[in-house]
Amino acid sequence: MFLTYLRAKLAAEEDLLGRPALRTTVLRPGGLTDEPGTGQVTLGRSVDRGSIPRDDVAAVLVALLDSGSDDAVLEVVAGPAPVEEAVPAALRRAGPA
Known part of the structure; x- marks a missing residue:
């Protein structure tokens, strides 16, 4: 069932x-x-499996909206980088999806 999802x-x-x-x-x-x-x-683009607080997902979403990002596919888990640094760095590395 999960595979179907x-x-x-x-x-x-x-x-x-x-x-x-x-x-x-x-x-x-x-x-x-x-x-x-x-x-x-x-x-x-690809991160190790892990968990993340919903608050941090929301913060990343806001930062992505503010960045005007387009055509990217990103994965996110809890980690060491501040959101305000992680988003622009990930977008630079990711390039188009």
Whole structure:
């Protein structure tokens, strides 16, 4: 059942990214926790498995919106980098999806 969910999620991402008129950035968080956010993350095209507080996912989403990012697929888990540094660094490394 979980494999079916993952396939559907990937198909939805590919559909969105395939629409050139739609500005899209996909954020794939690790396991979500209810712990308070730390403001520290690991963000990139591919990151090791892990968990992340929902607060930190929200902070990354806001930073991505503020950056005007487009056509990126990023993964995020808790980590050592401040969100305000991790987002621009990840976008530089990621390039187009």
